[in-house]
Amino acid sequence: MILFLSVLLALSGFNVFFICFNAQLLSRNVVPEHYDLVFKPNFENIDYDGFAKISVIIHNKSDHITLHSRNILILKAILRQSKDEYNTTITYNYSAEKVNFNFHKFVSGACDLTIHFIGYLNASFNGFTRVFYTRHKLYGAMTNMHQEEARRVFPCFDEPAMKATFNISVIVPNQMTTLSNMPIVTIEACEKNNSLKKVSFAKTPKMSTYLVAIVVGYYESFKRTSLDGKVVITMYTLQGREKQVAFALDVAVRVLDFLQKQLKIAYHLPKIDFVPIENFTIEGMENWGLITIVAEHLLVDETTSYIIKRIIVDVIAHEFAHQWFGNLVTPEWWSHYWLNEGLANFISTICQYSLFPQWEEADTTLARVVSPAFNKDSFESTHPIIFDYKGRSDRNSLYDEITYKKSEAILLMIANLIGYDKFFKALFLYLTRHKFGNVKSNDLLASFDELSGKSIGEVMKQWLYQKGYPLISVYFKTNCSLSISQHKTRTKARLCVRLTQRKFKMSKYLTNKEKKIKWNIPVTYFDVKTSANKSIWFSQKIIFIDTPNQIILNYDGSGYYRTRYSRSMYNTLYKLLRRNLLNAKTRFVLQNDFFALVKAGFLSTTDYLRFLTAYKGEEDLSVWKSVDESFEEIDLILSNTKLQINFRTGVRRFLKEAFRKYGLRKVNEEKDWISVIRTIIFKRLGLFGEKTVVSEANEQFQIYINSYEELDANLRHAIFCTLAANSNDIQFKALIMVKFL
Structure with a gap:
């Protein structure tokens, strides 16, 4: 050229x-x-x-x-x-x-x-x-x-x-x-x-300039007016798919109404268009007034699964949120790009649960946001949220889990720290003070400081400019004649809890430089005996908490850190899990942290699988997703070994109780997210060769190809995965010839 x-x-x-x-x-x-x-x-x-x-x-x-x-x-x-x-x-x-x-x-x-x-x-x-x-x-x-x-x-x-x-x-x-x-x-x-x-x-x-947009094509359009009557919302679609945009158009109207009320700032343009783009390489682009979006994220029919509907709502809410965060107020330079993506993600999550409160019962924030951020942030290849963007060669770092997921996790931590009411008041101040202008990260942090009356900005700079995250180790200590976290001094020996912090890495060994790293961590913990929820700041390498009781750190999942307990504490936690005494977020954090510690070499796979037996009666979607991902990773490591056969047998045994509970077919009036749990269990059993599941997948597939009767939208992916893993050459060729969405 x-x-x-x-x-x-x-x-x-x-x-x-x-x-x-x-x-x-x-x-x-x-x-x-x-x-x-x-x-x-x-x-x-x-x-x-x-x-x-x-x-x-x-x-x-x-x-x-x-x-x-x-x-x-x-x-x-x-x-x-x-x-x-x-x-x-x-x-x-x-x-x-x-x-x-x-x-x-x-x-x-x-x-x-x-x-x-x-x-x-x-x-x-x-x-x-x-x-x-x-x-x-x-x-x-x-x-x-x-x-x-x-x-x-x-x-x-x-x-x-x-x-x-x-x-x-x-x-x-x-x-x-x-x-x-x-x-x-x-x-x-x-x-x-x-x-x-x-x-x-x-x-x-x-x-x-990056928000300038033009689209030229062949489209049909469907319009609605915003609930306040001031904005025309248009959903464009290719000819022949007119009926499939009704859901997306309704969602767009409701999202705009929510955002204007929640942010207390009106949308500034007279119209907003959503245009489907075939084979688009990104989910969507937030051009001001003209959102381009991958075609599948605007189309819903009777075969669309619950999980796809959630993705559609998420993408629409995310791109709509950018009309304020990114378009109205724009980072001065790409180094502060998290101000766009972190805030858009955060607002999108809040929006979804406001519009569809039934979905909050299956809150997937920890599995969808925090866990992927941890996974990326555990390796040397990670980077800080705010980094020195030099140009095109750094672009990939703008589109990864750190910019999108970790930044949302840090905002979640701030919101829980200062309260959601003050958090949104700070966003209002940030938007009104800088509308049509440009900002740096300090501008947002200053708004948090101003509204909370605390030095949140100074503390959070460490989380924004420092890559990685902390691991907190929790142990009982028998001699506590030391200064404890509440700054008292005791002369009589007694039982207390000792916390230490270090950087978490997938390779558990730290360099001398890494050993010196520490964070100022807002720690929340739950006292099992008193049922009290408490908060402390953990800014030293070691602190002591004045309690002889079992505590659970990060019980609500709002902290961006992992936790490791002593063996005796894990035994107590196991018993609490077996008795179903812990909430879903706590169960997720315990399981997800345990497996991460296994991968990093702190704990053994055998210990993890034993600990997992406490989850046999699990009913939470996020926990199921995390458990299933751990099965997939372990199975990959054991590929083509004798241990893989034993492992798969053990997993099938573990899943059979849940399989009997959730069954093969959707029950009338069951909650939507139950179908996703059923899919996870069906798919894992199918991939691991459970005969009942493989037989069911074959039966449903034969009905589909012979009568064109639609497969269950939520099970469709699991059925095809099961068949692909267990088919012979002829069956596999028949499978790949089938065109499905």
Whole structure:
């Protein structure tokens, strides 16, 4: 592409210089105020014509303007100031993805830089992408400008802090639906070609370049008005799937109403569109006013499972939350990207349980959020939530479990620490104080400090800037004539609880540097004898709690740390589990921590499997998911060994009681999440060769292929996994020939 551009520019007679500077932020001497953009996609040539007029302010006199640009051929650029007009010399810095416009005269103040350029429609879902509609065998196009991709679409100040307003127009064939961030203001027939139309959109609010969006395609639309009557919500769909967006549209209306009431700040645009994108490589993109989303996350019919419905609600709520967290208030730089994703995730979880309170009974936050964060954060390859983002090579770190999951877990810890009422008041302060502007992490932390009256920010910086997390070890100590956590001193020896902290790693051995690391940990614990819930700050390597009783740390799962107990304490916990005296979150934390300690070499697999027998009567979805994941990991380690046979036999024995309880078929009026537990048990027994389950899977599959009677939506995945694991060659070929959603 670089060679292509070089040749074209040379043939065009332009002065081209290939220079190389260090990749760095653009100078703040020149800042954008407004963009006028016109795009004319050509689907046959897989390219587009583009015109940009960028209104800028030059603070101190300069003879050049530098913009971001990648894989764009600039045909001509002119600088205008009042009645003066200057041609420009164009120089490219390909490694830095920048282009320099030199106008050979020093000017300052308000100017307009007008650029005519050509870009290409790629197939990568980055920048301006050509989209193929499989059913209709037609092409459309969409933009996805997140993370330094706007520069692929038009020359611009492609940094989140360099906000501006936008007027966008698109020239397309008459029959195509055309969308952008704002509502359409005019549709004009093109003078030179009656088959084309120019669609122009209203001026956007001040926003970052990565939020600019265009979609061109063939869609049907279904509209609703928000409950306050101020926002038009439109669900777009491909022809033939009109009935399948009713659920998503209803959810979108309810989500908007919840967010406006919960955040106490109105949505700032007059409309919001949801557009399905076939084969989209990400779940969704929060473009302001125009959310693009993977097609399957908008479609629901009678065959859609409970778990898929939850995913749809989660994605819609997450992208909607970004309209405030990310769009209205935007990080100054990508190092603070967790302010977008952590807050959107956190708000999405709250939203789901408000709209569907029956789902909270099967709260999966610990399994869905905290456990994946722990898993990523336990290895050397992890990184802090806030890190020095240098450019494209660091992009993967922005889309991992640390940015999305750990940040949500830390926010959960803060909310439990200061209370949810103060937490949301702090968010209101954060949003109103910085709306249409840019922020750093300290801005959010300052709001927490202000509303809570505590130095939350100073404590939480450690959790944001330091990678990894702590392991707290809990032991009884018989001689407690020491300072204990309540800062009293006793001279008489007595029983107490001793806590120590260290960094948790999958390799349990620490370097000398790691041995010195410590956290200021807000610890919650439950006193088993008194049933009291208590909280302490644990900031030293060792502290003592003045109680002779069994305690359970992190009983509510709100702390971002793991806990290891002494053998005698584990024996007591085992008895409490057998008697079903512990709540679901406590049961999850104990099981999940125990298995993590096994993987890290602190405890044995045998001890874990014995401990797990206390969970035979388990009824919580999150616990079942975590237990099943542990079975999968152990089985993988034992692959192709004699021990694997014994292990699978033991697991089948462990699961049989639950299998009898939950059965093979959905019972009328049972709660939705019960079907997911049934699926987990069915799938694991099927993968491990339980004959009854394999026979049932074969029977249901035969009915399906012979009569096309739909499989149970919730069991469908488990049935196919069971058949794949236990089929012969002929059966497997029949299986892969079946098309299913």
